[in-house]
Amino acid sequence: MQPAELSSATQDYLKTIWQLGEWSPQKVTTTTLASRMGLAASTVSEALKKLTEQGMVTRPSYGVVELTDEGQAIAVKMVRRHRLLETFLTTKLGYAWDEIHDEAEVLEHAVSEKFLDRIDALLGHPAADPHGDVIPSPAGEIAAPTAVQLADVRGPVAVEVVRVSDDDPATLRYLAGVGVVPGTRLRVLPDSGLPGMVAVSIVAATAASVVRIGVLAAEAVWVTRV
Template structure:
């Protein structure tokens, strides 16, 4: 089944179900799906009945939602479209990383596969989007890098940012002001001034403008220890490194 045979709403449901389980292997439920989509649980429940009848999802237990093989194929197809569009918006049109999501949400339903393949080629076949999330290959393969939420890193240690959740635009703006984005190296302190914060230091590196994350040299050079609120820190996924590189 090609996504074009389905409504935009159906495409969004399938994509959101897949994304809910992409980084955190927790069971997707009607409640969590409703919360992510900003809809009433009753509305989501009715939609899931239709998706089940179409063979796109299964309901193995009360409240639990799982994609069928066919449903996953559609979801990953839409995720690929979305993330390639985000990269195009960020690298070619100057959108910042907190702006690309909403624009891509609209465009992904309107463009053709040929258009997406053309963008992919023009961009040099990027492997990740502006937030560091893996762009699925044309055959649907997805291999996310090993990473853990920043608060799970016991300091003192150095960690490189692998990806940042794009769920909240304000969180992205906070992190941009702090000089934190995919590729940033952080020195994670073992100290916490407050149980609800994580203290990090952004290791200075050459300024860059790319993937919609704009942090100038002055910000990087002036970087000091920064206390990130726990909700902001949980949006940052990292892997440990031996030291600044």
């Protein structure tokens, strides 16, 4: 089955269920899904009943939601659409990385597979979007890096930013402003000097300087040790 055979709402539900489990070990529940989508729990529960009937999700225990193989295949295709479009918007149309999520949310339901393939080729088959999230291959393969949240790293240690969550545009603007973006190498310092802060130095900076990042922003940054 192709995404175009399903409603936009169904596409959104499947994609969101998959994304909730991409970086979190926690089970996806009706409550977390409703919170993420900004909908009432009753609305989500009714939609999940229909998705279960369509063979897209299963509910193995009370409140828990899991994708079937078919549901996951559709979800990954939608994720691929979204992330390719985000990359296109920044690379070719000059959008900032905090502007692209909402635009891609609209476009992903309208473009054809042929259009997506053309964009993929035009961009040189990128492996990740501007936030560092892996772009699934046409076959649905995903080679996600092993990474942890910056907030959980204890220094001194050298790390590289591999992903920044796009949940909050204000956080994206802040992190871009201090130079913390995918590909940036940081040295996490042992003591920030301030409670609720993570202190890092940017390895490639022309002048040695310490950047203090609030814990909430640090939770949006995923890094791997180098």
